Amino acid sequence: MDQKISITAMASISSLGSSPDEIWQNYLHDKSFLSLGNFEKFEAYVGAISEQGNKEIQKLKEADPKYKNLDRSVLMAMLTSRKAIAQVDWEADFGVNIGSSRGATELFENYYDRFKEDVFGKTATLTSPTTTLGNIASWVAQDLQTSGPDISHSITCSTALHSVLNGIAWIRSGMSKTFLVGGSEAANTAFTIAQMRALKIYASDKQADFPCRALDFEKESNTMVVGEGAVALCLEKGVSETALAVIEGVGYATEELKHNISISANAECFQKSMKMALKSANLSTVDAIVMHAPGTLKGDTSEFNAIQKVFGENIPALTTNKWKIGHTLGTSGVLSLELAVMMLEHQQFVAVPFSKHSKEPKQLKTILVNSVGFGGNAVSILLSSK
Template sequence: MASVSPLGMNQNEIWEAYTKDQHKITSRKYVSTAAIVAELPRHAADQIAVLRNSTANYQALDNSVLYGLLAARNAFKMAGWDKNSHFGINVGSSRGATSLFEKYHEEFLAKGKSSTLSSPTTTLGNISSWIAHDLQSQGPEISHSITCSTALHALLNGVAWIQSGLTDKFLVGGSEAPLTAFTIEQMKALKIYAADTNADYPCQAMNLNKKQNSMFLGEGAGVICMEKGVQNNAIALVTGIGFATEPLQHNISISTEADCFQKSMKMALQGMDASDIDVVVMHAPGTIKGDQSEYNAIKKVFGSQMPALTTNKWKIGHTFGASGILSLEFAILMLVNQKFINIPFVTSDGAPQNLRRILVNAVGFGGNAVSVVIEQR
């Protein structure tokens, strides 16, 4: 696995960042207003700049493509795959080429004309197709947007393709570069964006006593190289998957007890006892209703056998379509290092001493829930 995010792009530095109680929030001026965001660190942004300038073709690409491409290169190398490996690619995005689309639309409004590359560089298929080009893959290429559960839906697709026998390997994940003035104003219009830039922890994800919404945006990408069976270099096993949707009550809401999460978690837990799960990495975006409804669903599913709960949103923000894969990376790192990472402003009943199985949740606008169980190799 590999990623590029506000935590960095090397697994050692990412894990070190997780073990500290500091968040990665900064404040940036967007047009006429300031907003808190989580940006890539300077060394990671520099690597993106090097990648962009490495060939003329890459100079016209959106950051969402370049983030995914860099993460894919690193994971591909770690997995020991090469151009002779037959593998599929599914790296999705909630919004795709956000910055480029806004740039080209502004250009059109000003000039009444559109640039030659405005269409091919702003399609959602842009990410997987350029990764396929860069890695010289011979397998299927899939791109999609299922809002904030996009990356974990990519994992579902990878599992399905592998189980179908059409391929033995799949590179899956999500990429998002949403830090634009228009995107942030959209979130502010929904009344869910964090406003308190002076707080020690501006995002109060999983704090069920918070009085205001505290979601904020981050950027980044993550990918996982999946293979059939148990390989010698496997770092974790996918042992349960679940998915569900629920009827919409509102464009951005899910039900009070998150029926979609209840269904997806129960599906992922088939053949397991509730006590088999040591940790749930929650979606928990930092909104009042979103955090509470997911917690209600977990209580419904696990009852008196509640696992430890955590999330990474307070630290790196909500990365939309990439959030699920970054949560999965978080879970894998906890398994590998055998250490539970708590949230500094949430009281815990005690950290599990041994980590064997972790459940990861993601959900997006429209109640598209995905739950994945990973197990220690």
């Protein structure tokens, strides 16, 4: 990549917590933060935000009458964006790109349930304006009073890393000096989980210490678990003195679909995206890879096969966070990016305790982050310590 980009601030909320210290400490525990939830017709594991995190969301919701009708995904994006922007000294013309795979999931489902029950087929006045995908970035921009562009989009589970790509493109084009990017997903609903169960990819073992066995290549069944979370990152041009990490390269690719949900056995899209991100780097300098690894049989294996194709016998240390927090769908890529930034900052590798491929790296200077979603849209981002 011709122009390096700095990540100068970062904030998130997930089942790991909502403060950097809490999140990092929870990463150091060899335990899952997935919990069993009751969804009326069935029980299922989810990655749910903590009680303290929910209090923060509720406090924000009650702070302004306009916010009471907003979806949880919008509130989470606003909360993390406020925290990220509080860490930088930006003029009020920065851009905002917060994406989501599913958008206002809970609110949309609630409105639809009420519509079905209404004898006249009526729905609430604010149904349409509060459930459109553009709500997320628009409300973040409104809340922060920025005059820059605001963008929301959905590219399935690679959505948030595409937000990072968009922010980089705007900065490199000269159309914006700074960009707030990220993702927000609040899809821990019965209908969403039922959809994943219909695909036969959801975790079913209710006694397991690790319900999601992401990066376990010896598992005999699919173990994906849905989680919720939001992340906001501040991007600036060049290598900033205040950089948490530096984006050295980016890659993206799609591949021809053979099935509605799957990528090829050797994940050609990942091979292309990783090679693009590593175009100006020596493969031997990559110390670790934060894999997408959703915990499914084909998803984990195909990405690993792609890594083997690209790196040969010199495979870097591999890790993922989905065994801890679940698959946060559109947010998952930036939560993986957050893990990479934290490992670089603390110079400590967070391994997957049950994975034979989660070896300890000799050093941590450069980390590759992968993300992909339905449709074969892969993104890879190469990070380094400043």
